Amino acid sequence: MSLPETLTQxxxxxxxxxxxxxxxxxxxxxxxxxxxxxxxxxxEEAWKYTDMSRLSGIExxxxxDSELDQALFEALRLDIDACRLVFVxxxxxxxxxxIDHLPxxxxxxPLSQALTSDQGSVSEQFGHLTGISFSPFAALNxxxxxxxxxxSIGKGKAVEKPVYLLFISRNRAEPVMSHPRILVRCEPESxxxxxxxxxxxxxxxxxxxxxxEIDMAPASRLSHYKLQEASQSEYHVASIxxxxxxxxxxxxxxxxxxxxxxxxxxxxxxxxENATVDLLGLFFGQERQHIDNHTKVNHNAPRTxxxxxxxxxxxxxxxxxxxxxxxxxxxxxxxxxxxxxxxxLLSDRAEIDTKPELEIYADDVQCSHGTTTGQLxxxxxxxxxxxxxxxxxxxGLLTLAFANEVMERIRHGVLTDRVERxxxxxxxxxxxxxxxxxxxxx
Amino acid sequence: MLExxxxxxxxxxxxxxxxxxxxxxxxxxxxxxGPNGAGKSTLSAVLAGRDGYEVTQGTITFDGKDLAExxxxxxxxxxxxxxxxxxxxxxxxxxxxxxxxxxxxQRAARGMEDMPAPEFMKLIxxxxxxxxxxxxxxxxxxxxxxxxxxxxxxxxxxxLVLQPKLALLDEIDxxxxxxxxxxxxxxxxxxxxxxxxxLMVTHYxxxxxxxxxxxxHVLIDGRIAKSGDQHLAQELEARGYEWVVEEPAA
Numbered sequence: 001m002s003l004p005e006t007l008t009q010x011x012x013x014x015x016x017x018x019x020x021x022x023x024x025x026x027x028x029x030x031x032x033x034x035x036x037x038x039x040x041x042x043x044e045e046a047w048k049y050t051d052m053s054r055l056s057g058i059e060x061x062x063x064x065d066s067e068l069d070q071a072l073f074e075a076l077r078l079d080i081d082a083c084r085l086v087f088v089x090x091x092x093x094x095x096x097x098x099i100d101h102l103p104x105x106x107x108x109x110p111l112s113q114a115l116t117s118d119q120g121s122v123s124e125q126f127g128h129l130t131g132i133s134f135s136p137f138a139a140l141n142x143x144x145x146x147x148x149x150x151x152s153i154g155k156g157k158a159v160e161k162p163v164y165l166l167f168i169s170r171n172r173a174e175p176v177m178s179h180p181r182i183l184v185r186c187e188p189e190s191x192x193x194x195x196x197x198x199x200x201x202x203x204x205x206x207x208x209x210x211x212x213e214i215d216m217a218p219a220s221r222l223s224h225y226k227l228q229e230a231s232q233s234e235y236h237v238a239s240i241x242x243x244x245x246x247x248x249x250x251x252x253x254x255x256x257x258x259x260x261x262x263x264x265x266x267x268x269x270x271x272x273e274n275a276t277v278d279l280l281g282l283f284f285g286q287e288r289q290h291i292d293n294h295t296k297v298n299h300n301a302p303r304t305x306x307x308x309x310x311x312x313x314x315x316x317x318x319x320x321x322x323x324x325x326x327x328x329x330x331x332x333x334x335x336x337x338x339x340x341x342x343x344x345l346l347s348d349r350a351e352i353d354t355k356p357e358l359e360i361y362a363d364d365v366q367c368s369h370g371t372t373t374g375q376l377x378x379x380x381x382x383x384x385x386x387x388x389x390x391x392x393x394x395x396g397l398l399t400l401a402f403a404n405e406v407m408e409r410i411r412h413g414v415l416t417d418r419v420e421r422x423x424x425x426x427x428x429x430x431x432x433x434x435x436x437x438x439x440x441x442x
Numbered sequence: 443m444l445e446x447x448x449x450x451x452x453x454x455x456x457x458x459x460x461x462x463x464x465x466x467x468x469x470x471x472x473x474x475x476g477p478n479g480a481g482k483s484t485l486s487a488v489l490a491g492r493d494g495y496e497v498t499q500g501t502i503t504f505d506g507k508d509l510a511e512x513x514x515x516x517x518x519x520x521x522x523x524x525x526x527x528x529x530x531x532x533x534x535x536x537x538x539x540x541x542x543x544x545x546x547x548q549r550a551a552r553g554m555e556d557m558p559a560p561e562f563m564k565l566i567x568x569x570x571x572x573x574x575x576x577x578x579x580x581x582x583x584x585x586x587x588x589x590x591x592x593x594x595x596x597x598x599x600x601x602l603v604l605q606p607k608l609a610l611l612d613e614i615d616x617x618x619x620x621x622x623x624x625x626x627x628x629x630x631x632x633x634x635x636x637x638x639x640x641l642m643v644t645h646y647x648x649x650x651x652x653x654x655x656x657x658x659h660v661l662i663d664g665r666i667a668k669s670g671d672q673h674l675a676q677e678l679e680a681r682g683y684e685w686v687v688e689e690p691a692a
Contacts, residue, residue: 380530380531380532380535382492382493382514382530383526383529383532383584384532384535384540384543385513385514385515385518386490386491386515386517386518386523386526387518387523387540387544387547387600387604388518388519388523388544388547388548388551389515389540389543389544389547390515390547391513391515393547397540397543398532398534398535400535401534401535402534403534405534
């Protein structure tokens with residue numbers, strides 16, 4: 001299918017824009033690649049269950065303002081003590097951002113500023129990991145991204161305060177597209193937390209196409225949270241790639257509760273010994289939501305470790321996809337790689353396609369993978385009802401319980417609370433579990 | 443409080459209960475004993491409202507209401523609570539959530555507001571101390587990874603919080619070590635009161651050394667073959683069940 005006229009024009013404009021040479025070159029390549037490929041269709045293996053071709057039929061504009069009133073900001077944001085960058089439909093909002101008092105060792109800037117003030121380091125990182133061959137969306141982002149975040153954590157610094165990137169999607173007369181680019185550099189022995197939070201006004205039907213590149217120097221640690229609670233009419237695509245060196249530890253919390261059509265691609269490259277990755281995922285679709293998670297762990301070095309646990313809850317006519325690939329390179333011995341995907345179908349019309357893939361070229365490794373898809377345990381429902389809890393609430397509690405395994409790994413109280421409430425709030429009809437969640441500490 | 447009249451019940455078409463008649467008044471503690479296969483667990487399951495058990499004849503009235511008409515949760519809300527022989531593990535559901543939602547469901551059914559959080563926490567603290575349980579247990583998942591003794595203690599804790607009118611205890615002593623047995627028995631004894639009744643179903647007389655019943659019934663082949671006071675239990679312990687079958691029902 002051909003691309004919308006406005007998009008073609010924008011790609012041509014980007015390819016010819018006056019920009020530093022290194023960037024102009026990448027733009028041209030990205031634009032050409034995307035023009036050649038277009039939005040992926042189901043004919044492509046990696047997109048077999050997720051049809052993105054409908055995006056070709058939508059004329060997405062581009063936002064030029066970051067207008068946002070306080071009430072909406074307060075309603076959507078996480079009230080968390082953090083270094084905050086706020087973007088409204090891809091446009092940086094200095095009004096709502098807060099990076100005045102950065103802790104020692106942390107540097108955070110919007111991409112648009114870093115492109116002028118810190119071009120050297122941006123040029124090293126931009127597209128270094130996530131190239132235009134990653135996916136058509138990564139190519140599109142490369143061609144058009146003019147905003148995002150550039151984060152670096154200094155050598156040996158353990159930064160307590162999280163970096164909080166808030167992306168707000170507005171309900172506009174005409175839908176818009178944005179292409180945030182997030183570049184994270186963890187210097188040796190550094191420690192930090194980065195939260196990407198995607199939210200939207202009800203009815204927002206924009207396309208957010210984010211790319212995150214994370215470069216982890218030896219012995220660095222990073223907790224990465226991606227909380228996606230966009231409106232149920234939003235299109236959301238995220239491509240995340242992590243380069244892990246020796247002794248690094250990367251934990252990903254990929255939490256997807258919103259969006260009409262959602263695709264996440266997450267790749268961790270374990271490139272040196274004792275690099276460890278923990279991939280935790282939770283997705284909850286209802287009505288006609290479609291949420292696709294593709295993950296890939298590349299064990300490129302011996303004694304590297306991965307542990308993955310994705311949980312999906314699907315209600316209504318929602319559809320979920322989980323595709324988890326674990327690759328172990330030749331001679332990458334003594335690798336441990338575990339993967340699990342469990343899904344809960346709350347309705348007869350909900351659907352999950354789950355596909356674990358192990359590709360192993362070494363002989364001394366320990367790997368396992370498993371997927372389960374099921375309904376709630378009827379014995380547990382009975383046990384709860386036998387205590388006076390009505391059936392709907394029992395189902396609600398058990399669904400929350402199913403999600404708990406992933407939620408309890410979230411290490412920030414505010415975030416845990418938000419996710420727990422959001423999951424409880426998405427539960428069928430029916431029961432408000434919120435009163436349960438609060439006030440139960442001794 | 444509980445009136446069972448000529449109760450017949452089938453499981454998968456097989457008649458297991460063949461005409462049970464039993465009345466339990468407030469303040470009383472009853473024990474039902476009997477050999478394996480006599481129908482003890484079927485009776486428990488029918489009272490709890492488990493699926494797959496069909497009442498084919500007779501009536502069960504609880505507090506003047508027809509139990510067969512009540513959903514599982516309605517029975518509990520009305521004050522008929524079952525302590526299970528094999529408490530189910532519920533991964534991911536914290537004990538505190540179970541207790542809170544159960545208590546508030548019961549209050550809602552009785553037209554009461556939710557219990558305020560501070561009052562609730564005070565109540566819970568008191569009860570877990572009584573059951574000699576650690577407060578960390580409240581934030582563990584219901585019965586997950588619990589020992590047999592912990593599971594049974596947890597059943598009794600739920601009773602102490604929910605204060606049933608009629609507590610049904612199904613083989614509550616099975617699998618308990620000596621210390622856990624004492625704690626569980628103390629918990630059950632603390633429930634005894636003038637307006638509450640307790641019905642214990644047990645295979646062993648030993649439980650009745652800790653919790654003295656007012657009446658003991660012997661269930662054999664789906665019927666109550668004999669009833670008596672606590673001494674009947676001791677006689678059963680000494681002589682087994684066979685002699686009961688040979689004598690006419692009391």
